[in-house]
Amino acid sequence: MSEHVNALDVIDLTAGYGRIQVLHGVSFSVPVGTIVALLGPNGAGKTTTLNCIAGLIDPMGGHVHIGGHHLNGAAPDRLARAGLCTIPEGRGIFPNLTVAENIDLFAFAAQASPKEIQERAFSQFPRLAERRTQLAGKLSGGEQQMLAMARALSSDPALLLLDELSMGLAPKIVEDLYEIVGEIGRSGVSVLVVEQFARRALAVAQLGIVMVQGRVTALGEPADIEGELSAAYLGGAA
Amino acid sequence: MSSFVSFTIIGIVLGSTYAIAASGLVLTYATSNVFNFAHGAVGMVMTFLYWELYVHQGWPVWFVLPFILLIVAPAFGLVMELLIMRRLTTANTTTQLGVTVGLMVALIGAGQLIWKPGGRRVDAFFNGSKVSFGVVNVTAQQFITLGLALAVALGLYVLLNRTRIGTAMRAVVDNRELLALHGARPNVLSGLAWALGSSLAALTGILLAPQLNFDHTTLTFLVVSAYAGAMVGRLKSLPLTFVGAIALGLLTEYGQWLYTELPTSWITDSEGVIYGLKNSLPTIFLLGVMLVLPQEKLRVGRVTGTKLPRIPSWRTTMLWSAALLGGSYLLTGAMGEANNARFGQTMCLPLIMLSLVLLVGYGGDVSLCQLSFVGVGALVVARGFDIPFTGLGFHSQISPLSIVTAFLLTAVVGAIVALPALRLRGLYIGLGTLAIAGAMDRSVFESGLVGFGAQGSTIQVTRPSWLSTERSFALAVVVAFVVTAWIILAIRRSKYGRILLATRDSQAACATLGFSTTMTRVAVFAMSAGLAGVAGVFFAGMSVTPGTLNFYFFQNLPLLLFAIVFGVTSVTGVLTGGFVYGCITSTFIVGQHPDLVGLAYIVVLVMLRLLVNNPNGLVGLLFDQSRRIMSRPDAVSAPPGSAAAREPYPATAGLGLEAPVGSA
Ligand SMILES: Nc1ncnc2c1ncn2[C@@H]1O[C@H](COP(=O)(O)OP(=O)(O)OP(=O)(O)O)[C@@H](O)[C@H]1O
Ligand SMILES: [Mg+2]
Numbered sequence: 001m002s003e004h005v006n007a008l009d010v011i012d013l014t015a016g017y018g019r020i021q022v023l024h025g026v027s028f029s030v031p032v033g034t035i036v037a038l039l040g041p042n043g044a045g046k047t048t049t050l051n052c053i054a055g056l057i058d059p060m061g062g063h064v065h066i067g068g069h070h071l072n073g074a075a076p077d078r079l080a081r082a083g084l085c086t087i088p089e090g091r092g093i094f095p096n097l098t099v100a101e102n103i104d105l106f107a108f109a110a111q112a113s114p115k116e117i118q119e120r121a122f123s124q125f126p127r128l129a130e131r132r133t134q135l136a137g138k139l140s141g142g143e144q145q146m147l148a149m150a151r152a153l154s155s156d157p158a159l160l161l162l163d164e165l166s167m168g169l170a171p172k173i174v175e176d177l178y179e180i181v182g183e184i185g186r187s188g189v190s191v192l193v194v195e196q197f198a199r200r201a202l203a204v205a206q207l208g209i210v211m212v213q214g215r216v217t218a219l220g221e222p223a224d225i226e227g228e229l230s231a232a233y234l235g236g237a238a
Numbered sequence: 239m240s241s242f243v244s245f246t247i248i249g250i251v252l253g254s255t256y257a258i259a260a261s262g263l264v265l266t267y268a269t270s271n272v273f274n275f276a277h278g279a280v281g282m283v284m285t286f287l288y289w290e291l292y293v294h295q296g297w298p299v300w301f302v303l304p305f306i307l308l309i310v311a312p313a314f315g316l317v318m319e320l321l322i323m324r325r326l327t328t329a330n331t332t333t334q335l336g337v338t339v340g341l342m343v344a345l346i347g348a349g350q351l352i353w354k355p356g357g358r359r360v361d362a363f364f365n366g367s368k369v370s371f372g373v374v375n376v377t378a379q380q381f382i383t384l385g386l387a388l389a390v391a392l393g394l395y396v397l398l399n400r401t402r403i404g405t406a407m408r409a410v411v412d413n414r415e416l417l418a419l420h421g422a423r424p425n426v427l428s429g430l431a432w433a434l435g436s437s438l439a440a441l442t443g444i445l446l447a448p449q450l451n452f453d454h455t456t457l458t459f460l461v462v463s464a465y466a467g468a469m470v471g472r473l474k475s476l477p478l479t480f481v482g483a484i485a486l487g488l489l490t491e492y493g494q495w496l497y498t499e500l501p502t503s504w505i506t507d508s509e510g511v512i513y514g515l516k517n518s519l520p521t522i523f524l525l526g527v528m529l530v531l532p533q534e535k536l537r538v539g540r541v542t543g544t545k546l547p548r549i550p551s552w553r554t555t556m557l558w559s560a561a562l563l564g565g566s567y568l569l570t571g572a573m574g575e576a577n578n579a580r581f582g583q584t585m586c587l588p589l590i591m592l593s594l595v596l597l598v599g600y601g602g603d604v605s606l607c608q609l610s611f612v613g614v615g616a617l618v619v620a621r622g623f624d625i626p627f628t629g630l631g632f633h634s635q636i637s638p639l640s641i642v643t644a645f646l647l648t649a650v651v652g653a654i655v656a657l658p659a660l661r662l663r664g665l666y667i668g669l670g671t672l673a674i675a676g677a678m679d680r681s682v683f684e685s686g687l688v689g690f691g692a693q694g695s696t697i698q699v700t701r702p703s704w705l706s707t708e709r710s711f712a713l714a715v716v717v718a719f720v721v722t723a724w725i726i727l728a729i730r731r732s733k734y735g736r737i738l739l740a741t742r743d744s745q746a747a748c749a750t751l752g753f754s755t756t757m758t759r760v761a762v763f764a765m766s767a768g769l770a771g772v773a774g775v776f777f778a779g780m781s782v783t784p785g786t787l788n789f790y791f792f793q794n795l796p797l798l799l800f801a802i803v804f805g806v807t808s809v810t811g812v813l814t815g816g817f818v819y820g821c822i823t824s825t826f827i828v829g830q831h832p833d834l835v836g837l838a839y840i841v842v843l844v845m846l847r848l849l850v851n852n853p854n855g856l857v858g859l860l861f862d863q864s865r866r867i868m869s870r871p872d873a874v875s876a877p878p879g880s881a882a883a884r885e886p887y888p889a890t891a892g893l894g895l896e897a898p899v900g901s902a
Contacts, residue, residue: 054419055418056415056418056419075418076418076419077417077418077419077420077421077422077423077424080418080419080420080421081421085419088415088416088419092419093416094408094409094412094413094416094417095412096408096412097405097408097409097412101405104402104405105406105409105417105420105422106420107402108402108406108420108421108422109420109421110421114402151420
């Protein structure tokens with residue numbers, strides 16, 4: 001892989017729902033092997049951006065390149081098999097399947113064998129092993145997020161998209177989950193993580209992007225975007 | 239004793255065929271959330287195709303069977319999934335019901351068009367050769383059926399619970415997008431499920447064919463019995479479905495056995511009641527299963543907030559009423575008596591459908607036994623009634639007294655039906671009411687004791703002397719329509735109407751606001767049934783000889799279908815829908831009218847294109863269009879993108895406080 005190719009390039013992306021435009025020309029890149037935090041207040045369009053990249057929403061305009069390939073309009077399942085792992089907002093699990101069945105489904109996109117996938121998931125999260133026959137919907141919020149994260153760990157993605165890991169979880173659990181994000185990043189995976197709690201995400205990220213009302217207002221190393229960040233959250237930049 | 243053993247074997251075999259049909263239903267429901275009312279119709283078409291190729295064209299059976307089961311039926315399932323079912327996964331229950339019922343009607347129509355009704359038979363496999371086990375003989379066909387049922391049950395169980403594809407099939411229905419993010423192809427998975435389901439429907443039909451009189455509706459509706467088996471498994475569990483289906487098969491055959499063992503005097507004395515009960519055992523079983531099912535939880539957070547058509551002002555209502563009455567007066571004056579009779583019968587359908595506006599349109603419930611309420615109304619007039627202690631009564635006469643009595647009695651029946659049905663919601667209430675209609679057919683209408691008499695019987699009713707001509711009675715039907723429409727609009731305008739709409743939108747929200755949704759729903763059911771009963775009186779008067787065939791439970795399906803397609807949320811919608819349906823079949827018997835086919839096709843296609851996101855039907859769409867054209871300035875005041883333009887305001891917004899929702 002050439003060093004000049006980014007894991008992800010988003011160029012002048014516009015998108016919306018029906019006639020309502022939500023993204024007004026969003027551009028940023030995720031260099032290979034880095035963790036990038038996409039930050040911003042509620043309704044800024046972070047989830048919309050992620051869904052465009054994952055192929056769940058067709059953008060109105062602009063381009064998405066993953067690993068240098070132009071991938072506008074590709075189906076989400078194709079992207080997933082090509083090495084894009086997306087953990088969506090809310091819990092990315094199937095509540096009516098058991099923990100083991102959820103893990104079994106990881107095999108659709110992963111290169112590793114089903115057995116290997118299961119071993120990796122259970123060794124990283126021993127708590128899931130204890131509850132393997134339980135319905136995933138009956139797990140606690142933290143355990144559900146672990147199960148969702150287990151997919152990222154077991155499928156060796158080229159690019160990992162994470163949306164609001166911390167939603168509704170206790171600080172201690174969020175801490176643990178971000179430790180794992182850091183580990184994944186150190187293993188060479190490029191990560192784009194969307195977060196409301198900027199501090200937590202910036203602690204593991206090498207780069208940060210601030211987004212307000214569908215536009216990128218700041219982009220840079222964590223220290224450089226502090227100012228824009230507080231402005232965004234105080235509503236000053238709106 | 240030997241007869242008991244024989245009936246046991248026949249029961250188990252019958253149950254096995256039910257099990258195959260039911261597991262097909264469960265499979266498609268579990269993977270797409272769509273309950274396919276057309277499941278039996280698919281089996282019917284495939285069975286006719288089997289007859290065509292094997293019996294008629296004389297192709298070898300070893301080729302025909304795999305050809306249909308492995309190629310034609312799965313291909314049909316795939317096409318169904320691609321064109322129809324995929325769009326229905328997220329639609330509301332009424333739309334799902336309407337579309338799959340539409341498909342069923344279209345398939346029956348197509349079947350009748352291609353294969354004209356008439357004597358057909360298919361021989362049992364291996365020419366009915368038997369193996370003797372002492373007291374009983376078991377045919378090769380029975381062995382094969384049993385073996386196939388076990389194989390299907392086992393195969394499906396392994397597929398769904400032991401393979402990754404099966405796990406993914408169950409996951410599709412939970413969250414299609416998330417499954418795609420996992421890298422699985424959701425469309426391929428649901429296509430596979432529908433292909434399999436369709437193949438199982440075909441297998442059921444082909445296995446049942448030798449034992450049946452081979453006709454379109456019998457084959458289609460045998461699967462109604464399979465619904466009961468699927469319900470035992472709560473549309474989810476395959477093993478329970480299998481148990482339920484076998485239990486049902488045994489119950490049916492033991493009923494038959496008991497019937498043959500009973501003293502004949504009992505049976506004649508009961509005037510058809512025992513016979514009717516025996517024949518409605520499957521539907522009674524279905525009803526029983528629905529009643530013991532754990533109550534469905536209120537769905538929270540799924541507020542639909544359907545915007546209903548605007549209520550017309552009193553002035554508009556008045557104008558339209560006058561136009562309808564005047565038009566009918568002129569029309570009937572210009573036509574002969576024979577055509578006036580047809581016109582009157584046609585107008586009975588809008589009158590009947592009006593009762594659905596209240597229940598389905600405003601209340602958001604589903605009823606597939608409305609025609610049975612109409613039948614009860616007709617029955618009340620036909621049988622007559624003495625009101626105790628007053629000396630008042632009537633015998634087979636249309637009169638104000640018979641109208642009031644029919645209203646009250648049918649309303650009571652409606653309330654009684656509502657009580658068990660109330661525990662249910664959506665799909666289950668549809669199935670429950672259909673089961674009630676089926677049971678009423680056999681044990682009420684066809685009994686000599688309280689009904690019209692054995693299947694096909696009619697009772698003559700007399701009109702009052704001043705309404706004796708066809709023209710005058712047809713006009714009376716139109717007047718009844720106008721009066722009922724006014725009553726319904728008055729209800730809609732009242733505070734009660736707003737509570738009703740609120741219940742429809744969110745039961746959970748209403749419960750938190752302290753409304754008793756139960757009382758509201760019982761009242762709506764009773765009122766709607768009462769109105770249907772009154773329509774029944776007019777129907778009886780119009781046809782003069784109402785009978786069992788007029789209220790055959792199957793006709794509930796097209797009735798609801800046409801109401802939904804044209805717009806069950808407005809009076810104009812049911813007037814058009816009823817009129818169109820009435821024109822197609824002024825004798826009510828859908829099965830005899832191949833002309834229905836073409837129309838049913840169009841109906842289904844139009845519905846798919848337009849109605850999935852538009853519960854107000856064709857007429858509702860027209861309303862929207864005309865308003866858009868007529869009120870440009872209005873549209874400017876709510877620019878696209880503003881909350882007002884985006885959000886169809888839920889009816890809860892106007893709860894008993896300010897102006898009624900969408901009032902003029
Ligand atoms: N399915 C949808 N239909 C219509 N509008 C939507 C939809 N999803 C999101 N929006 C709108 O798009 C805008 C951006 O939403 P998005 O979910 O991308 O924001 P977000 O940055 O992820 O916010 P949060 O931090 O709350 O998750 C919001 O104004 C939202 O109302
Ligand atoms: Mg979001």
